[in-house]
Amino acid sequence: MSLESKKLLDRTTQIRSDFPILDRKINGKRLAYLDNAASSQKPMQVISKINDLYSNYYANVHRGVHSLSMESTEAYESVREKVAKFINAGNINEIIFTKGTTDSINLFAQSWAKNNLKKGDRIVLSEIEHHANLVPWFMLRDEIGIELAFIPVLDDYTLDIEAAKKIINSNTRLVSISHISNSLGTIVPIKDIIDLAHHNNAIVLIDGAQSIPHQNMNVIDLDIDVLVFSAHKMLGPTGVGILWAKMDILKQCEPVIGGGDMISKVTFDGALWNDIPFRFEAGTPNIAGVIGFGEAIDYLNEINYIDLCNQSHVISEYTRNLLEEMEFVEILGPKDKLLRTSLFSFDIKNIHPHDVAQILDSEGVAVRAGHHCAQPTLNKFGFSSTVRASFYFYNNFEDANQLIESLQIVKKRFLQ
Amino acid sequence: MSLESKKLLDRTTQIRSDFPILDRKINGKRLAYLDNAASSQKPMQVISKINDLYSNYYANVHRGVHSLSMESTEAYESVREKVAKFINAGNINEIIFTKGTTDSINLFAQSWAKNNLKKGDRIVLSEIEHHANLVPWFMLRDEIGIELAFIPVLDDYTLDIEAAKKIINSNTRLVSISHISNSLGTIVPIKDIIDLAHHNNAIVLIDGAQSIPHQNMNVIDLDIDVLVFSAHKMLGPTGVGILWAKMDILKQCEPVIGGGDMISKVTFDGALWNDIPFRFEAGTPNIAGVIGFGEAIDYLNEINYIDLCNQSHVISEYTRNLLEEMEFVEILGPKDKLLRTSLFSFDIKNIHPHDVAQILDSEGVAVRAGHHCAQPTLNKFGFSSTVRASFYFYNNFEDANQLIESLQIVKKRFLQ
Amino acid sequence: MNDGMDELYRDIILDHYRNPRNSGSIEGDSVIIIEEFNPLCGDKIIVYLHSLSGELIDDIKFIGEGCSISQSSASIMTDLVIGKKIEHAKQIVQQFHTFITGGNIDEDDNSLGDIDAFKGVRKFPARIKCAGLAWNSLDKAIDSMKKLT
């Protein structure tokens, strides 16, 4: 082991003490939390921030001149700036707070696509999307008659970029695609897709739910048009997501949710909209959630999360390699390790994923079993569900080994 | 003072110690938090619950068989039952978690009204609605051509029930109305309105944002069809609201937000919906928010909030009476004290509400100044903004007196 | 190991999982076919119910995809109700739901056969849905048969 990775491992040990839940015993066993793609755990810094808000300066935001309201508003609005910096957005007013990735995609579908696309226009998706990037488009298709086309996934679990060149055509107005597949772990070459789309005057929405927690994302360098992600997968509280889009695109968007805060003037006859981003944020927002998310971003920056995530990728690869040696295990996902992230799906012959996950749980190992909200993707590969292990920077080799050893116990119970 | 109200006051003192923020000093002064209609403060029980979740059993809900996910899911789903009991709903599956009242009304507009109403159908609102119960209907009107009609507010700040008898006609499909006006404090005779509506085969949505925190609400006794409210105004976390509707009505609703959890099956061609209520709750929900809200409900029940709220109503009335004696103050709201809740709006001749609130803040008194998201209502009475003081059960006579004394300081500075 | 795994994965369950009874489909006009999903995990059960008279379950089969709990439950369910009166089957469905959600059933009732094997499932709320899938299909199949007749 190099000195540098030794240091990183020590750092992981130190970092783990920030996450109180990691001390939890599960069925008397040590917790190996490998369900990070579903949601990450929270460091005490984030938990305390929420505590601090509610204990010391909570009030409703935006509408008050009293001190508590001013303090809450400042704390809340300052997060827009933190998020903008985190993704290198040029304008803090491009940051819209939503409930999560799902909410962000739906908002963009109803707000931009519904008002700017017409029958016959094409939206291109891919065959490795999360339901959150499928169902809103089905709904829109059924409502306004747009056409959906899918970039196919190849047998090697990567997208068929050759096919994409034909599918993204001159009728295409939007390409909406995951940066990283949450079911296969495939990293999509978004730069290529963005080039293809822009070449056809289409804009690109990147679903960054699985990528942003792990890597640097620079919307300007990548020339992304719209970016969506969830706070809860990157140490933040539940109920918070981001919709970022270039200001020119936000100007083409109509508000979808009406109510307080999103208007500049209301009469009994109608309303005028408030400025961007407020016109897209009606009602009392998730104040504590957003402020907690700001703390999560600060924390990620402070610990230098990218180096740590590179380290957890090493652990993920280590685990995957050990799994590959087990003849009863079949792993999904790209062969080329540069094309996959810190998660993998697998199947055990003749043992259903639910049963696998159940027995792993009895050993303290938390993994997910199911279709991971990517039913058509799994179906395409002949599965209705898989087991998924997903890593984050607080995972260590102990977690990895615990998974491997527990799989032997699964085998013993079912395949004896 | 009767022995009983003495006891209640002692109880208030005790209760106040559950709310850490009430010890906060504002500009060196004691905090008199009288902005409860905007949002309530949170007891440490609720704050600790969130802390406990994130520290001990947090995971994403619904989709996991591992222990953390099971525990989170149980905690999350158990809140549906608590909410159902709180409003006496017959079926826990009628409880839909949203982001807040605003979100609930928008969801119902897009989910039910858009799919069940047609051009020419009438929706009846009133002239004392919050923007959250106006703008979504303006949007729907502009989209599908329904007709909006308003029950007028009379000069005495009550609704014109005689006029309502004509306005709620046989074309009326929905009456959507606040139980309590957040700008005037008027209590609406919803039973009369419900009878009128049902007589015309219209259904009734009650915006309970301002009433449910203070009183018992029995949807079955009142024969309400749809009820919406926000957790944050009743000790709960931000980012959580409820849409409750009778199951028959929910069955007429189409999902609006697509994504994970709200489907039973997805292919590349389309999706089948999950059961009610899940089909209306796409994506990772506000898990911590909902679980915290469950604790808020438990707390309200334990302290017997209704008795305490009656007591804070006494304090609100006491304050109002003192204000009435100040010749420079004009109070809005019904004369009959049975028709008003624990809040009042007022205006000071020649001093703008912003300035009033600013100086009150310098004395530690937190009130709201502005149009309270009820711009057309205030305009109707010739105001573009007012000062609003709103009480909750942790407020005491000290808060009241601090407001009164601080108003003298306001007067001194501006009206010398 | 007292982590509930032995209780959850009892031999009867594993046996039915590995050797499902009444597996397959039934063809014909008068066959009721009901498909049920567990939306959270993609599990699936298709139940084929055949009753000429509308009173007796002449035949019942299932095709499924899913975990040991859902598939063994389908196997045990079909085994239990085949040849029984529709009304009786309906009662058994009821009893199964009572049992699985923690209620008491008459343990001496022979017609409830191997239902007892699912006792261990009660502790695992996420798995109760798995266990119930086949029973929900049957319930719906009976209801839609009644509508036809």
Place this chain on the structure above:
Amino acid sequence: MNDGMDELYRDIILDHYRNPRNSGSIEGDSVIIIEEFNPLCGDKIIVYLHSLSGELIDDIKFIGEGCSISQSSASIMTDLVIGKKIEHAKQIVQQFHTFITGGNIDEDDNSLGDIDAFKGVRKFPARIKCAGLAWNSLDKAIDSMKKLT
């Protein structure tokens, strides 16, 4: 009392609030009218800008509804820019924004007159919007005038 109230409500501000300069409207074809709201509180300023040549602010008036900060700011603004060159007025708007958000301006510049009175507002983020309302109107009025000419 060192709670910032004396600094916020300086005499100049209260004076302009009580005796607004250039209050009223201007009629005529070549008058630019811009209405600005503070959506959070309902404050309103309508600015009437008259410039025959398109180079000089011949006249400017306002009608408004709002707090002492927003109304005195409108009064001070109109007082400052009336008779000035459009380009100069634009610079003053810029300087006002710099000042109110905490930046430094040349305090000896006579053309910035009473802007200094708003120093106390900086501490109250919620009131910065109030102070800026009239200035935003003027900014928009100048922009839309330029588009016309």
